[in-house]
Amino acid sequence: MIEQKLVEVKNLKKHFKVGKKQLKAVDDVTFDIYEGETLGLVGESGCGKSTIGRTILNLYHASGGDVLYKGKNLQEKLTPKEEKQYQEKMQMIFQDPYSSLDPRSTVLDIVSEGLRIHRPKMMKKELSERVYELLELVGLSKNHAKRYPHEFSGGQRQRIGIARSLAVNPEFIIADEPIAALDVSIQAQVVNLLKELQRDRGLTYLFIAHDLSMVKYISDRVAVMYLGKMVELTTSEELYQDPLHPYTKALMSAVPIPDPRIEQQRERIILTGDLPSPMNPPSGCSFRTRCPLAKDICAEVAPEWKEVKKGHHVACHLY
């Protein structure tokens, strides 16, 4: 296991103002991302997983806490030069390949945008050479550079998005639901591409998704979120074999396995009720309203985030 910390997230908070109320989209989350690994972030809609990704990149300003990149605190005031430097190191791939590409720009313009900002001295010819190289890298061809996004299918568009994110040679990529909008047969293509790029270029990923089977497949470690809080974090094997938090267990058992014989033998934990509103989360542990094992203490005290086994963190009063 690689133990070099690339990103450290400490007590990160992001609260949005909604009318007079506060929406705690991310509430006091702490975790590390190691160099060269893929950290998966799963949770249901509204749990704050995308907000974490965006806050790390400073697309949202954090309401509290720190994000350290190679030991440097990105929440402190940075000089414009430093800011640019970090923007180059950290890139993002978005969910919707339809809305994240400018329909009026050619693929060449889209992919080279980062280069034009970060390498202003690059000649036009050099620029297009680099774009061709990137397009080939993601499985498209040189001939695609002059075309517009509408001429491509969803999977191809996602490849363009990936090429764009790779243009400035980043070290760390946040992929926010990169395959959710794609068909099953295309999802595997994109996932394989991401894995290949990681192997060849030593990239570090934060892979945000709601599809637990895919996250488990691609990630070295997986973090589970519920209502703005992280409830469990461990290696993907351990998460499957020995999930601790009752929410992780329920989530795992709710994922249908496309294999009839295995599915027949599974026991399902069906959670009652809906996700509470994040505007008005329950007191104490936010999962207690749906938790089959809730005790009195769960309503009073929020459970601590602790390491119960080596590398296995959980926030639950049962442990």
Added chain:
Amino acid sequence: MTDAILSVENLDVSFQSHNGLIRAVRGVNFDLKKGETLAIVGESGSGKSVTAKSIMQLLPKKTTVINNGSIVYEGEDLLTYNKKEIEKIRGSEISMVFQDPMTSLNPTMKIGKQVMEGIIKHQDVSKKEAITKAKELLELVGIPNAEDRMSSYPHEFSGGMRQRVVIAMALACDPKVLIADEPTTALDVTIQAQILDLMKDIQKKTGTSILIITHDLGVVVNMAQRIAVMYAGQIVETGTLEELFYESNHPYTWGLLQSMPKLHQDRSVPLIPISGSPPDVSQLHDGCPFAARCPYVMKVCHSHMPDQSKLSETHSVACWLQDERAPRVEKPDLGGETVDRTETS
């Protein structure tokens, strides 16, 4: 077959567009039997929703051309029905649950009233009886405080609750066939599990036949007894769950099964994607539509569409590999060996 409640025969649906005719559904055949759940699986653009919508005649009249085929429900061809006749069937005998519960509910109308609408239209009941019935339905689908919630508006419900309301509406007149078009795609997994359970429960209680349309093979395993796999407007393979998951014979079915990671699987098992992307249905050529992406493609595949070969009473496949002149190919390992393989084979 005599026990079929709904049979779709040779259905062929096209749309007129600026780029010419788009052939969305091409010669689709299937039967839905009494009390069973049949799943139609396919990717976007494969024609699965169009098939469902043509059963209910919900496609835009102006641009839709139904060239051929029949949809036989209890001995009568629904395609010959006029607007008035189909309206009698729609919502009472056959009803539909859509993907997005927000757009299939009227945002300005109270939930209770929306559920009652169908009851009043199709059944000869007083308003009072309709209210009681609507309340019972909401209770059946698991809405807490049903009586109070009757006067709530859709926006006051969560996604899962809304989908329950939509299911309650669909069940209002005890339909014999329930068509569910991606009923859980817009929902989170824990809520999806609730809704699938609810649908199975209701089927047990009422004996409704369900036609479920989905792209998620996991949902299929949970709900259906039989599956039809669609690709570019055609059914390429049909069979029971066991037949399709362990003994499938179409390269596209293999591709689908191999490109999905499974929760119980080791991470070292590689995902084998299907190369290329689905064909543009406005520019289809003769021959098998999967030919361009098929790893086992032969010369004949590009020029002639294969016939359906019957492999068992329930299992049929449209692929040239079934032809006796075709070379024998080794089927990819589709898993499932770990459990009881010896007993079944």
